[in-house]
Amino acid sequence: MPSTLICIDSSVFIPALQETDPDSLWLVNAIGADITVVIPRLIVQEVNRNLITPGQVRRFNRLFALSDFANVVDEPIPLNLVEKYVGLGLPAKGDAFIGAFVEWMNIPYLVSANRHFLRDLQVESYLVLDPSQFRTRYQSDAL
Numbered sequence: 001m002p003s004t005l006i007c008i009d010s011s012v013f014i015p016a017l018q019e020t021d022p023d024s025l026w027l028v029n030a031i032g033a034d035i036t037v038v039i040p041r042l043i044v045q046e047v048n049r050n051l052i053t054p055g056q057v058r059r060f061n062r063l064f065a066l067s068d069f070a071n072v073v074d075e076p077i078p079l080n081l082v083e084k085y086v087g088l089g090l091p092a093k094g095d096a097f098i099g100a101f102v103e104w105m106n107i108p109y110l111v112s113a114n115r116h117f118l119r120d121l122q123v124e125s126y127l128v129l130d131p132s133q134f135r136t137r138y139q140s141d142a143l
Contacts, residue, residue: 003033003034003035003036003069004034004035004036004108004109004138004143005036005037005038005107005108005109006035006036006037006038006107006108006109006110006111006134007037007038007039007043007098007101007102007105007107007109007110007111008027008028008037008039008043008111008112009043009098009110009111009112009113009114009117010043010046010047010050011112011113011114012024012027012028012111012112012113012131013028013043013047013060014047014050014051015113016028016131017047017051017056017059017060018051018052018056021113021131023130023131023132023134023135024113024131026131026135027111027131027134027135028063030138031063031067031069031070032067032069033069035069035138036069036070036071037069037070037071038071038072038073038105038107039071039072039073039101040072040073040077040097040098040101041072041073041074042094042097042098042101043098044060044064044072046094047060048060048061073101073105077097077100077101077104078100078104081100081103081104082096082097082100083096084100085097085099085100085103085121088121088122088123089121090117090121095114095117098110098117099117099121099123102125102126103123103125103126106125107126108126108127108143109126109127109128109129109134109143110126110127110128110129111129111130111131111134112128112129112130113130113131
């Protein structure tokens with residue numbers, strides 16, 4: 001079975017690394033041959049800014065430094081896509097860039113706990129799931 005490609009939002013990484021949400025923690029621990037994560041540099045910056053302890057920061061950064069299945073993309077996201085997501089109602093500062101990134105990279109799943117994504121975003125390019133929804137679908141082979 002090919003690896004499932006996902007983008008994980010900072011709203012999932014932070015509670016996973018702080019070990020406050022079991023589904024988020026499960027997802028971060030599941031990254032490997034079966035689940036590949038690709039994120040923009042913007043998410044790295046936001047996670048590092050919001051983690052509490054140096055150990056959490058190290059664990060997050062090691063995930064991307066040491067894993068073949070976790071990748072950070074530094075290329076600029078096309079502005080026409082960002083503008084599309086601003087037009088769809090996402091805040092211009094961060095969420096529109098993340099929404100545009102997922103479409104630009106052809107990633108089928110955005111895993112987020114962000115209400116703007118979960119409640120407000122309806123696109124055909126990818127599916128937005130919270131960590132619990134993703135885990136349920138993944139474990140039942142419904143992806």
